[in-house]
Amino acid sequence: MASFIWKGQICDSQDRNTLRVRENHYLVCVEDRCMGVFPTLPEQYRALPLEDMGDRLIIPGMTDLHIHAPQFSFRGLGMDMELLDWLNTHTFPEESKYRDLDYARRAYSQFTAHLRRSETTRACVFATVHVPATTLLMELLEESGLVSYVGKVNMNRNGPLYLIEPSTIASVRETRRWLEDTAGRFARTKPILTPRFIPSCTDDLLYRLADLRAEFGVPVQSHLSENLGEIAWVRELVPTAQNYGDAYRKFGLLGGETPCIMAHCVYSDEAEMELLRDGGVFIAHSPESNMNIASGVAPVNRFLDLGIPTGLATDVAGGSHESLFRAMTHAIQASKLRWRLLDQSVPPLTFDTAFYLATRGGGAFFGDVGAFDPGFALDALVLDDGNLDHPQPLSVRERLERAAYLGDERNIYAKVVNGLRLF
Amino acid sequence: MASFIWKGQICDSQDRNTLRVRENHYLVCVEDRCMGVFPTLPEQYRALPLEDMGDRLIIPGMTDLHIHAPQFSFRGLGMDMELLDWLNTHTFPEESKYRDLDYARRAYSQFTAHLRRSETTRACVFATVHVPATTLLMELLEESGLVSYVGKVNMNRNGPLYLIEPSTIASVRETRRWLEDTAGRFARTKPILTPRFIPSCTDDLLYRLADLRAEFGVPVQSHLSENLGEIAWVRELVPTAQNYGDAYRKFGLLGGETPCIMAHCVYSDEAEMELLRDGGVFIAHSPESNMNIASGVAPVNRFLDLGIPTGLATDVAGGSHESLFRAMTHAIQASKLRWRLLDQSVPPLTFDTAFYLATRGGGAFFGDVGAFDPGFALDALVLDDGNLDHPQPLSVRERLERAAYLGDERNIYAKVVNGLRLF
Numbered sequence: 001m002a003s004f005i006w007k008g009q010i011c012d013s014q015d016r017n018t019l020r021v022r023e024n025h026y027l028v029c030v031e032d033r034c035m036g037v038f039p040t041l042p043e044q045y046r047a048l049p050l051e052d053m054g055d056r057l058i059i060p061g062m063t064d065l066h067i068h069a070p071q072f073s074f075r076g077l078g079m080d081m082e083l084l085d086w087l088n089t090h091t092f093p094e095e096s097k098y099r100d101l102d103y104a105r106r107a108y109s110q111f112t113a114h115l116r117r118s119e120t121t122r123a124c125v126f127a128t129v130h131v132p133a134t135t136l137l138m139e140l141l142e143e144s145g146l147v148s149y150v151g152k153v154n155m156n157r158n159g160p161l162y163l164i165e166p167s168t169i170a171s172v173r174e175t176r177r178w179l180e181d182t183a184g185r186f187a188r189t190k191p192i193l194t195p196r197f198i199p200s201c202t203d204d205l206l207y208r209l210a211d212l213r214a215e216f217g218v219p220v221q222s223h224l225s226e227n228l229g230e231i232a233w234v235r236e237l238v239p240t241a242q243n244y245g246d247a248y249r250k251f252g253l254l255g256g257e258t259p260c261i262m263a264h265c266v267y268s269d270e271a272e273m274e275l276l277r278d279g280g281v282f283i284a285h286s287p288e289s290n291m292n293i294a295s296g297v298a299p300v301n302r303f304l305d306l307g308i309p310t311g312l313a314t315d316v317a318g319g320s321h322e323s324l325f326r327a328m329t330h331a332i333q334a335s336k337l338r339w340r341l342l343d344q345s346v347p348p349l350t351f352d353t354a355f356y357l358a359t360r361g362g363g364a365f366f367g368d369v370g371a372f373d374p375g376f377a378l379d380a381l382v383l384d385d386g387n388l389d390h391p392q393p394l395s396v397r398e399r400l401e402r403a404a405y406l407g408d409e410r411n412i413y414a415k416v417v418n419g420l421r422l423f
Numbered sequence: 424m425a426s427f428i429w430k431g432q433i434c435d436s437q438d439r440n441t442l443r444v445r446e447n448h449y450l451v452c453v454e455d456r457c458m459g460v461f462p463t464l465p466e467q468y469r470a471l472p473l474e475d476m477g478d479r480l481i482i483p484g485m486t487d488l489h490i491h492a493p494q495f496s497f498r499g500l501g502m503d504m505e506l507l508d509w510l511n512t513h514t515f516p517e518e519s520k521y522r523d524l525d526y527a528r529r530a531y532s533q534f535t536a537h538l539r540r541s542e543t544t545r546a547c548v549f550a551t552v553h554v555p556a557t558t559l560l561m562e563l564l565e566e567s568g569l570v571s572y573v574g575k576v577n578m579n580r581n582g583p584l585y586l587i588e589p590s591t592i593a594s595v596r597e598t599r600r601w602l603e604d605t606a607g608r609f610a611r612t613k614p615i616l617t618p619r620f621i622p623s624c625t626d627d628l629l630y631r632l633a634d635l636r637a638e639f640g641v642p643v644q645s646h647l648s649e650n651l652g653e654i655a656w657v658r659e660l661v662p663t664a665q666n667y668g669d670a671y672r673k674f675g676l677l678g679g680e681t682p683c684i685m686a687h688c689v690y691s692d693e694a695e696m697e698l699l700r701d702g703g704v705f706i707a708h709s710p711e712s713n714m715n716i717a718s719g720v721a722p723v724n725r726f727l728d729l730g731i732p733t734g735l736a737t738d739v740a741g742g743s744h745e746s747l748f749r750a751m752t753h754a755i756q757a758s759k760l761r762w763r764l765l766d767q768s769v770p771p772l773t774f775d776t777a778f779y780l781a782t783r784g785g786g787a788f789f790g791d792v793g794a795f796d797p798g799f800a801l802d803a804l805v806l807d808d809g810n811l812d813h814p815q816p817l818s819v820r821e822r823l824e825r826a827a828y829l830g831d832e833r834n835i836y837a838k839v840v841n842g843l844r845l846f
Contacts, residue, residue, distance in 0.1 A: 073813055073814050073815060074813075075825070075828070075829065076811075076824060076825040076827075076828030076829045077817075077821050077824055077825055077828075078824075079755065079774065079824075079828075080771075080773050080774065094815075097815075103814060103815075106814040107814040107815075110812045110813070110814060288756070291756040291757075291759055291760055292755075292756060292759070294759040294760075294762060294763050294771060295763070296760070296763050296764065297760065297764070320752070320828040320829060321828070321829060329743070330756075332502065332715075333711070333714040333715060333753075334714075334760065336714055336715070336717040337714055337717075337719070337720065337757065337760045337761075337764065338760075338764065339717065340717050340718070340719050341719065341720070341760065341761065341764040341765045342764045342765070348717060350503050351502065351503065388499075389533045390496055390497075390533070391496050391526060391529040391530035391533060392496060392517075392520070392526075392530075394500075398500050401499060401500055401501075401502075402498070402499040402500055404499075405498070405499030405500075405502075405743040405744070406498065406499045406743060406744060408831065
């Protein structure tokens with residue numbers, strides 16, 4: 001268990017509207033937990049090792065609420081399609097390769113190495129249907145020091161025969177085998193149930209996954225209301241549901257005892273948003289993906305007004321890049337176009353809110369994570385923005401905004417996840 | 424005058440819809456001009472020095488049709504405002520600092536160093552009202568090896584007293600002094616008339632600038648139809664004009680003998696677009712800027728359908744970054760949201776079209792520039808994408824798309840501008 005002190009220019013989110021900047025303060029970590037941020041070092045911590053980060057910025061680690069590990073291999077490619085065509089043309093053929101464990105090792109090692117170097121400290125990850133490759137991905141993520149939930153994907157219909165699972169029984173059996181193997185095995189890496197989306201799973205499979213959810217006490221992640229064609233399809237597939245979200249609820253996979261994440265929610269109406277709020281469901285807002293596959297823009301400030309827990313996601317490979325800095329700036333940019341072109345009732349995101357989403361907002365899925373409040377898990381990044389030159393003095397706040405727009409992994413000088421220093 | 428041969432994976436645009444990929448071909452440069460691209464090396468060039476770029480990509484240099492050099496110092500900052508407030512709060516105070524030549528040297532040296540390392544080989548640059556600093560910027564750009572047009576800005580109304588020029592006479596006198604000093608002085612760097620925009624310039628100043636345009640035969644750059652508040656203001660200021668573009672035309676600054684660039688054109692209606700087409704005016708499409716200051720999205724494919732010459736622009740510091748790769752991906756993303764949220768009559772931009780805009784489209788402002796056609800000026804980049812790892816084979820075309828989404832200046836292995844090798 002790690003105990004240490006960092007001194008530097010400390011920034012975190014107090015709430016969705018308030019970026020806290022504490023200059024030349026001390027961040028104290030005792031046994032992997034944040035003790036708080038102090039202008040002078042309290043007497044009781046004077047014996048702890050102190051590292052002076054000088055003029056560098058110290059910020060909370062960031063949470064990526066939705067990323068597809070097997071799609072990392074084709075990030076930045078094939079962006080000229082909408083969701084359903086994009087799945088059939090690019091995604092499904094690539095995901096089928098993870099049947100081959102050698103290929104999976106090569107690809108997942110690259111994914112994990114990039115994620116380790118990125119702003120991300122915690123992530124909720126989709127794998128593929130394949131249990132051996134999914135377990136391998138969990139081993140690699142565990143070794144990386146990152147904290148994650150990883151999902152073996154379930155899909156037993158409406159996909160190519162070379163990829164989908166041959167039956168409900170096979171899908172449930174494999175999922176159970178995987179849960180039994182991994183549920184208690186890792187310190188930092190946990191399984192999460194991952195039905196791909198309603199069109200990919202038969203009703204009986206969804207009911208059986210809800211049974212596994214109850215039996216193993218694991219959380220759930222899936223996709224919701226990303227694209228208009230998808231929504232119309234779900235309406236046909238589950239005609240008794242009030243809306244797409246209600247379909248998950250009917251099958252026992254939204255709301256209830258264990259936490260849920262739903263990615264996108266671009267087209268959630270008021271009834272669906274109420275369902276998400278009442279179920280405590282986290283929305284994984286994926287702005288770059290929603291631009292790249294021409295889905296639209298989710299009304300993020302509306303989610304926050306309603307009290308729906310919301311965080312950011314890169315959604316690689318709908319999104320091209322694993323950087324949550326990029327996700328922050330894409331979220332701001334997309335929200336401005338939504339406001340300008342579609343709906344002036346939902347104001348654009350400010351920088352402060354985007355930073356909140358990337359840190360505290362998404363971090364909450366993992367508990368007390370994503371800020372430097374006393375008692376929070378200690379996830380932190382040290383940013384060195386020395387290469388972002390400028391001719392005039394800048395405030396710490398300005399330097400943080402600039403780092404989000406212009407920085408990349410070269411600017412991450414140090415990274416701690418749950419007290420563990422990765423570099 | 425440079426003559427050389429590069430061998431590699433050669434990509435350029437044939438037209439707005441057609442990306443040409445020629446693998447393991449020879450690109451021949453004789454006396455700064457492209458002789459073409461050949462599958463085997465023609466006999467007459469066998470004596471020229473050959474560099475084998477191996478599996479690297481060779482692409483044309485890119486043209487940035489609109490960038491503000493003095494705003495580079497606050498790139499990535501203050502993105503929470505619309506145009507007119509943003510000018511008053513951020514832009515004008517910063518631009519006033521360029522009265523101080525020491526500050527200008529520090530800031531413009533940083534700007535020029537970044538531009539030299541970027542994808543940009545040619546640029547159309549706004550400076551400030553200050554002649555000494557503008558001339559200094561031209562000297563620095565000339566030394567960099569880049570090819571550029573640089574404009575001393577004119578503004579004598581509706582700006583802060585600490586920045587605007589005190590009278591029409593003073594503005595014209597300074598502009599004449601600057602043109603006489605710089606019009607024939609540099610090999611690679613030329614002056615361009617730069618009224619900031621209609622609201623910044625009195626009618627008599629605009630008429631006098633048209634006189635200077637005729638006298639010196641210099642081109643013109645300005646801003647057009649970026650923001651709804653700005654357009655309403657211009658309607659009040661020039662009530663006799665049919666539209667904003669027509670106001671420039673009436674003053675003798677749009678259409679006519681020398682080339683023009685108008686940045687943005689987000690809200691140009693059909694009449695204004697016809698005016699631009701008939702005047703051969705280049706549109707500098709600035710997608711990131713148009714998102715960041717919530718202007719909207721220009722209908723780029725409509726411009727191209729009408730035959731209006733169009734290129735890409737970073738518009739730093741409305742845009743945060745000098746990278747034209749980023750401008751390409753922002754252009755695609757913004758066009759998809761425009762299509763999804765506003766208007767399905769104008770299709771989104773494909774990757775091929777975005778690449779065309781960044782190379783051949785904008786390059787045409789400089790003549791035969793932006794492709795590897797025989798007779799074109801030799802502007803080229805060599806891309807090394809070795810750090811963009813992937814587990815599977817990728818085609819050259821896929822590697823180019825990926826480099827645009829994921830690459831940065833680290834991927835630029837070599838750069839030639841008009842035959843001159845910069846690195």
